Amino acid sequence: MARRAGPRWPAALLLLAACRLAAAAEFGPADLMQAFAAVPAAQASFVEIRRSDILRAPLELKGTLHYQRPGRLERRVLSPYQEVTRIEGERVTIENPARGQVKSYSLAALPAALALAEGLRATLAGDLASLERHYRVRLEGGRDAWTLSLAPRDPALAGAVVGVWLTGSAARLARVEIEETAGDRVTMTLSDQQP
Amino acid sequence: MSLRARLAVAIWLAALVASGYWIARHLTVTTDLSAFLPPAATRVQEVLVDQLRAGVASRLLLIGIDGADEAALAKASRELAQRLDASGAFGTIANGEPERLARERERLFALRYALSPGVRAERFSTEGLRAAMQEELEVLASPLGMFTRRTLPADPTGELRRLAAQLAGAAGPALRQGVWMSADGRRALLAAETRAAGFDLDAQQRAAGLVRSLFAEIAPPGAALRLAGPGLAGAAARAAIERDARRATLASLLGVVLLLGTVYRSVLPVLLSGLPALTGMAIGVAAVSLWFGQLHGITLGFAAILIGEAVDYPTYLYAHAGRGEALAQTAARIGPTLSLAVLTTCCGAIAMLLSSFRGLAQLGMLTMVGVAVAGLVTWFVLPALTPARALQGKLTRLPFESGALVPGPRRWLAALLVAAALPVIAAHSGRLWDDDLANLSPVPEPTIALDTELRAQLGAPDLRHLLAVTAPDREAALQKSEALQPLLERAVAEGWIGNYDLAARYLPSRRTQETRRAALPERATLAARLAQAQRGLPFRDGLFAPFLADVERARGAAPLDADAWRGTALASRLEVLLAPGAKDWVAFVPLSALRDAEALRAALRAHGDEGLLHIDLKREADALVAGYRSESVRLVLFGLLCMAALLYAGLRDLGLTLRVLAPALGAALLCVATLLAAGVRLSVVHLVALLLVIGVGLNYALFFNRRPAAEGERALTRLSLVVAGLASLCAALALAAGSTPVLRAIGSTIALGTVYAFLLAALLARRLPAGG
Numbered sequence: 019m020a021r022r023a024g025p026r027w028p029a030a031l032l033l034l035a036a037c038r039l040a041a042a043a044e045f046g047p048a049d050l051m052q053a054f055a056a057v058p059a060a061q062a063s064f065v066e067i068r069r070s071d072i073l074r075a076p077l078e079l080k081g082t083l084h085y086q087r088p089g090r091l092e093r094r095v096l097s098p099y100q101e102v103t104r105i106e107g108e109r110v111t112i113e114n115p116a117r118g119q120v121k122s123y124s125l126a127a128l129p130a131a132l133a134l135a136e137g138l139r140a141t142l143a144g145d146l147a148s149l150e151r152h153y154r155v156r157l158e159g160g161r162d163a164w165t166l167s168l169a170p171r172d173p174a175l176a177g178a179v180v181g182v183w184l185t186g187s188a189a190r191l192a193r194v195e196i197e198e199t200a201g202d203r204v205t206m207t208l209s210d211q212q213p
Numbered sequence: 214m215s216l217r218a219r220l221a222v223a224i225w226l227a228a229l230v231a232s233g234y235w236i237a238r239h240l241t242v243t244t245d246l247s248a249f250l251p252p253a254a255t256r257v258q259e260v261l262v263d264q265l266r267a268g269v270a271s272r273l274l275l276i277g278i279d280g281a282d283e284a285a286l287a288k289a290s291r292e293l294a295q296r297l298d299a300s301g302a303f304g305t306i307a308n309g310e311p312e313r314l315a316r317e318r319e320r321l322f323a324l325r326y327a328l329s330p331g332v333r334a335e336r337f338s339t340e341g342l343r344a345a346m347q348e349e350l351e352v353l354a355s356p357l358g359m360f361t362r363r364t365l366p367a368d369p370t371g372e373l374r375r376l377a378a379q380l381a382g383a384a385g386p387a388l389r390q391g392v393w394m395s396a397d398g399r400r401a402l403l404a405a406e407t408r409a410a411g412f413d414l415d416a417q418q419r420a421a422g423l424v425r426s427l428f429a430e431i432a433p434p435g436a437a438l439r440l441a442g443p444g445l446a447g448a449a450a451r452a453a454i455e456r457d458a459r460r461a462t463l464a465s466l467l468g469v470v471l472l473l474g475t476v477y478r479s480v481l482p483v484l485l486s487g488l489p490a491l492t493g494m495a496i497g498v499a500a501v502s503l504w505f506g507q508l509h510g511i512t513l514g515f516a517a518i519l520i521g522e523a524v525d526y527p528t529y530l531y532a533h534a535g536r537g538e539a540l541a542q543t544a545a546r547i548g549p550t551l552s553l554a555v556l557t558t559c560c561g562a563i564a565m566l567l568s569s570f571r572g573l574a575q576l577g578m579l580t581m582v583g584v585a586v587a588g589l590v591t592w593f594v595l596p597a598l599t600p601a602r603a604l605q606g607k608l609t610r611l612p613f614e615s616g617a618l619v620p621g622p623r624r625w626l627a628a629l630l631v632a633a634a635l636p637v638i639a640a641h642s643g644r645l646w647d648d649d650l651a652n653l654s655p656v657p658e659p660t661i662a663l664d665t666e667l668r669a670q671l672g673a674p675d676l677r678h679l680l681a682v683t684a685p686d687r688e689a690a691l692q693k694s695e696a697l698q699p700l701l702e703r704a705v706a707e708g709w710i711g712n713y714d715l716a717a718r719y720l721p722s723r724r725t726q727e728t729r730r731a732a733l734p735e736r737a738t739l740a741a742r743l744a745q746a747q748r749g750l751p752f753r754d755g756l757f758a759p760f761l762a763d764v765e766r767a768r769g770a771a772p773l774d775a776d777a778w779r780g781t782a783l784a785s786r787l788e789v790l791l792a793p794g795a796k797d798w799v800a801f802v803p804l805s806a807l808r809d810a811e812a813l814r815a816a817l818r819a820h821g822d823e824g825l826l827h828i829d830l831k832r833e834a835d836a837l838v839a840g841y842r843s844e845s846v847r848l849v850l851f852g853l854l855c856m857a858a859l860l861y862a863g864l865r866d867l868g869l870t871l872r873v874l875a876p877a878l879g880a881a882l883l884c885v886a887t888l889l890a891a892g893v894r895l896s897v898v899h900l901v902a903l904l905l906v907i908g909v910g911l912n913y914a915l916f917f918n919r920r921p922a923a924e925g926e927r928a929l930t931r932l933s934l935v936v937a938g939l940a941s942l943c944a945a946l947a948l949a950a951g952s953t954p955v956l957r958a959i960g961s962t963i964a965l966g967t968v969y970a971f972l973l974a975a976l977l978a979r980r981l982p983a984g985g
Contacts, residue, residue, distance in 0.1 A: 066354070068353070068354055068358070070353075070362070071753070072362070072365065072366065072752060072753055072756050073751045073752060073753060074751050074752070074753050074754075075751050077350070077353075077354055077751060079354055093356065095354075099351060101351060101355065103355060103356055108387075110356070110357075112355060112357075114351070117348070123357075128357070128360075130359075130360065131356065131357055131360070132388075134356065135356070172391060173391065174311055174391060178359045178360065179359065198359050198362065200359070200362050200363060202359070202362060204358075
């Protein structure tokens with residue numbers, strides 16, 4: 019039976035509309051940030067491995083990571099030694115209970131450290147503007163499995179860090195990877211995340 | 214012309230030419246505020262004056278860029294810093310860019326084993342090395358690890374980190390886009406240290422001009438440059454003084470010429486009236502320059518007053534000239550009164566001349582010489598130069614006849630006026646004096662405001678508190694300041710002070726360097742200890758070869774001296790922190806954010822170093838001014854006594870002497886009361902002006918109380934007094950209208966004083982019968 023060609027074009031239109039819908043549903047940095055912005059606090063266990071050509075074997079640290087909106091970040095190393103690093107506003111404090119040492123730095127005086135800290139902190143806070151001030155941001159993948167690539171803009175940080183890659187699903191960070199210009203690679207894997 | 218007249222004119226011309234020649238060849242005008250400081254009587258004051266004149270704080274140029282977005286400001290800051298650097302006119306340029314300190318860091322790293330307080334024998338034992346390396350491993354694994362990664366192989370004991378932490382000191386303003394910016398991100402901030410000293414105002418002005426032109430090359434659209442700094446403030450002050458002095462001189466000249474033109478109705482006497490004042494000025498300026506080697510701008514500003522004063526003398530002469538009378542005869546007639554008027558003013562000026570305040574002494578000299586010369590020229594030269602017909606058309610009486618000007622017994626009115634002043638003065642007796650050196654500063658207020666704002670944003674040290682360690686030689690000064698270090702560390706830990714700086718940080722004493730060198734093991738020993746210490750740690754074998762080489766090099770290096778820092782920002786810092794004095798060496802320890810001066814002082818006393826001084830620059834400066842002021846009070850009183858004695862010697866009548874003195878003193882009291890009621894607090898400058906008020910008041914009272922030769926002379930005297938008073942007022946008002954605080958204070962005091970003195974002199978004068 020000969021059919022008229024006419025009625026086919028609404029189907030094409032439908033297809034086009036579907037494509038547009040898919041485009042709208044594509045998971046962009048703004049969506050990821052929105053998801054993170056809804057999380058007021060989070061904590062997780064981590065394993066951090068540093069691979070470096072100055073070390074015979076990779077250095078492995080275990081501990082916990084705590085985040086609280088909008089700008090408080092705490093990294094507790096539990097083994098092989100104990101150390102607490104707190105980033106709060108403009109200050110970093112590194113505390114070593116075994117040595118009885120507490121060192122405090124102003125992030126304003128350490129632009130590279132500030133940029134590095136902002137990479138993690140701004141992502142967790144869902145603050146795209148701050149993230150883009152320090153990095154060129156690229157997001158790949160979908161809501162359930164994304165990789166956020168951060169290339170430093172700040173010349174001070176670019177001198178020390180090639181890039182930072184964060185991977186995760188929805189508002190859940192799974193891994194942070196840092197490649198340093200000196201060739202060292204640091205991988206932090208997160209687990210047991212709450213909430 | 215008589216022989217005497219010819220001689221007078223010849224001498225006058227010769228003196229004028231000689232002083233003109235001297236001025237043209239030798240006169241230098243300074244605006245260095247420290248010329249208005251006393252000679253440094255104590256070591257502390259010497260330090261104070263040196264810091265004000267040439268210290269690093271005096272060389273700081275504070276730079277702000279605003280009016281563009283953050284990114285554009287940051288770019289402008291980087292580019293400007295680069296160009297300033299390339300210009301070579303500046304030592305350190307800081308804008309927050311970490312790369313700017315790369316040279317210093319490199320030098321610190323190379324010299325770490327001579328400089329670091331961490332270099333001790335136990336640090337280089339096997340246990341010490343193991344502990345150090347364990348710590349480095351943890352730093353490497355910390356979020357800041359990447360920053361030590363590069364230096365780790367050469368510096369496993371972390372000496373660079375220790376030194377860098379010391380060097381960082383105060384954090385400075387926040388970084389935005391990698392450069393210093395104000396908290397709101399609207400202004401990029403830079404600090405540049407000029408190579409020229411702060412008191413070299415021409416060089417400071419050139420440096421500022423250079424910054425402006427370099428900025429113009431790179432300025433983003435809409436952006437504006439803000440410049441401040443002590444050198445620039447000095448230059449602004451000089452410009453303000455010159456402008457004010459020029460304006461005041463012109464304005465008072467114009468006013469006086471108009472006034473005299475109205476009275477004499479002829480050009481020649483008006484022109485001739487300027488002669489005594491101009492001659493007095495020329496010879497006075499030459500005398501000051503001859504005696505002091507230079508002339509201060511503020512002294513020159515005073516010239517306007519001198520014109521007003523010295524124009525009075527020819528006025529007394531011309532106005533008193535009777536119709537057809539030879540001027541020489543008039544001069545002889547008013548001579549005794551005129552000479553007393555001149556001498557009493559000179560007397561007051563002698564008191565100023567004795568001041569240890571060099572600026573005041575210059576004023577005294579200028580006034581004394583100027584007034585005396587003006588008096589002599591009036592008496593001897595004017596009669597010789599003024600043709601009799603020149604005065605034929607002049608006024609012989611005031612166009613109006615005010616009752617207030619006719620002397621009469623209205624003492625109760627005068628007494629009431631003066632009595633009203635006393636409670637006002639009594640009410641303010643607790644806060645009579647202003648001893649803040651800053652208020653004497655001729656720096657225009659907007660300049661001060663911008664300086665304060667930029668300084669606050671930059672967090673630039675105010676350099677108010679210093680410790681000074683004195684010792685016979687450099688090594689001893691360094692050793693003594695090193696001995697202070699534990700105390701200073703404690704002061705920081707206890708929160709007594711925020712931070713401190715120390716020459717020995719950059720240049721340890723030879724003894725300390727020797728101790729540190731001795732703590733470094735020789736290569737074979739160190740290698741063995743290192744191998745043992747490394748056991749169980751994950752560092753790669755052979756990683757620390759650069760460390761072994763650097764320690765070996767440090768062991769054989771020549772002792773460090775100041776040259777080690779040449780070409781870096783630390784060279785000038787060291788220059789300021791450690792300076793040779795006249796006989797000894799002084800190491801300065803600037804303290805920032807002093808919070809508990811009592812605790813610090815107690816600790817310093819317990820430290821028990823004889824050569825150690827705690828200097829509060831602000832307090833010292835205020836004490837200095839207060840010291841001056843009390844000296845000036847003594848001098849003013851001394852001047853008064855001299856005047857009174859002179860008057861009595863001239864008048865030989867106690868009652869008359871008191872009648873002449875009373876209006877002058879009463880005017881001074883009224884003047885003080887008016888100033889206080891207007892919220893002004895008195896300073897040295899007001900005292901000087903009061904001395905002049907008293908001098909002027911005596912002149913009026915002398916002429917008001919003069920016994921006229923004939924009844925008709927009364928009108929002439931009144932005319933001369935009104936004209937003289939108006940001329941003084943004219944000059945004083947011209948100064949009072951300026952913007953320089955010092956000149957304004959002088960001008961307003963004299964303007965008030967002139968009015969009061971005239972009024973009181975008129976009220977208190979006794980109408981003496983004519984005849985001689």
